[in-house]
Amino acid sequence: xxxxxxxxxxxxxxxxxxxxxxxxxxxxxxxxxxxxxxxxxxxxxxxxxxxxxxxxxxxxxxxxxxxxxxxxxxxxxxxxxxxxxxxxxxxxxxxxxxxxxxxxxxxxxxxxxxxxxxxxxxxxxxxxxxxxxxxxxxxxxxxxxxxxxxxxxxxxxxxxxxxxxxxxxxxxxxxxxxxxxxxxxx
Numbered sequence: 001x002x003x004x005x006x007x008x009x010x011x012x013x014x015x016x017x018x019x020x021x022x023x024x025x026x027x028x029x030x031x032x033x034x035x036x037x038x039x040x041x042x043x044x045x046x047x048x049x050x051x052x053x054x055x056x057x058x059x060x061x062x063x064x065x066x067x068x069x070x071x072x073x074x075x076x077x078x079x080x081x082x083x084x085x086x087x088x089x090x091x092x093x094x095x096x097x098x099x100x101x102x103x104x105x106x107x108x109x110x111x112x113x114x115x116x117x118x119x120x121x122x123x124x125x126x127x128x129x130x131x132x133x134x135x136x137x138x139x140x141x142x143x144x145x146x147x148x149x150x151x152x153x154x155x156x157x158x159x160x161x162x163x164x165x166x167x168x169x170x171x172x173x174x175x176x177x178x179x180x181x182x183x184x185x186x
Contacts, residue, residue, distance in 0.1 A: 001112050001113060002111065002112045002113075002114070002115075002117070002118055002119060003112075003119070003138040003139065004048070004108065004112065004118070004119045004120075004121065004131065004136055004137050004138050004139075005045070005118065005119070005120045005137070005138065005139045005140075005141060006120075006121045006128045006131075006132070006137050006139070006140050006141065007120055007121065007122055007141045007143070008121075008122075008123070008125075008128060008140070008141070008142050008143065008155055009023060009026035009123075009142075009143045009145055010142060010143070010144055010145065010154075010155055011144075011145055011147050011148060011149045011152070012144060012145065012146060012147060012148050013148045013149060013150065014154050014155075015149045015151070015152030015153060015154060016123075016125050016152070016153060016154065017125070017152050017153050018149050018151070019149075019151045019152055021052075021153075023123070025145065025147050025149070026143070026145050028145070028175045028176070028177065029175075030173070030174055030175040032173055032174050032175070033173050033174075033175050033177060034070065034072075034073075036173070036179075037070065037072075037073050043076070043080075043117075043118075043120075044080075044117040044118075045080065045117050045118045045119055045120040046080065046081040046083060046111075046116065046117055046118070046119045046120070047077075047080050047081070047082045047083070047119070047120055047121075047122060048082075048083050048085070048108070048119050048120065048121045048124065048127065049082065049083070049084045049085070049121070049122070049123070049124050049127070050084070050085055050086065050123075050124040050125075050126050051084060051085070051086035051088060051089050052124075053122065053123035053124040054082075054084040054086070054089070054092070054094070054097075054124075055089075056123070057077065057094075057122070057123075058092075058093070058097075061073075061074050061077040061078055061094075062074075062078055062094060078094075078095055078096075079095070079096065080096065081096045081097075081098070081117075082094060082096055082097040082098070083097070083098050083099075083100055083111075083119075084097055084098070084099050084100070085100050085101075085104050085107065085127060086099065086100075086101065104127060104130055104131070105130060105131065105134045105136065108131055108136050109134075109136065112136065121137075125153065125155050125157070126158065128155055128156070129155070129156055129157060129158040129159050132156060132159055132163055133158075133159050133160060133161070133163070135184065137184070138183065138184070139168070139181060139182065139183050140165065140181070140182045140183075141179055141180075141181050142179070142180045142181075142182070143177050143178070143179050143180075144177065144178045144179075144180060145176070145177055146176035163184060164184070164185040165182035165183065165184055165185060166182060166183055166184075166185050167180065167181070167182055168181045168183050169181045
């Protein structure tokens with residue numbers, strides 16, 4: 001069965017976007033972090049997005065600025081298969097993107113049973129909340145950034161019940177980020 005991994009950035013006080021929906025604070029660059037992100041982007045996972053994150057990513061990664069700033073990540077983001085879940089988006093024009101308008105949970109359940117690469121969610125907090133609540137995320141890779149925002153939106157804002165997790169690995173970076181990897185407890 002295909003695995004779903006959520007790779008998410010949060011502030012030290014637990015917000016994944018600030019009060020304006022901005023997450024530019026999460027883009028701290030240094031060679032070690034850039035190499036880590038580049039190696040993640042060179043995998044063979046299918047990327048899953050909600051409309052808002054998809055539009056943000058599609059407006060940046062295919063550009064010359066993205067190729068100049070982070071060529072390995074840009075290459076991966078542009079070439080990997082992508083799925084955007086949206087009831088309002090009319091078309092998805094970013095290379096290798098499929099638009100799905102059906103029920104998110106049912107579609108991901110079906111995708112997990114089908115052959116293919118693993119799946120990774122980047123951003124897309126509403127999708128993470130819904131799939132976490134449905135028990136469809138196999139691993140949470142949470143990047144804690146050394147910044148306090150004070151206010152914003154939490155990643156699991158719409159989750160209605162407890163989801164017990166177990167820590168499986170950690171990795172600190174020189175830029176102050178710490179990656180915490182969790183799996184749901186059986």
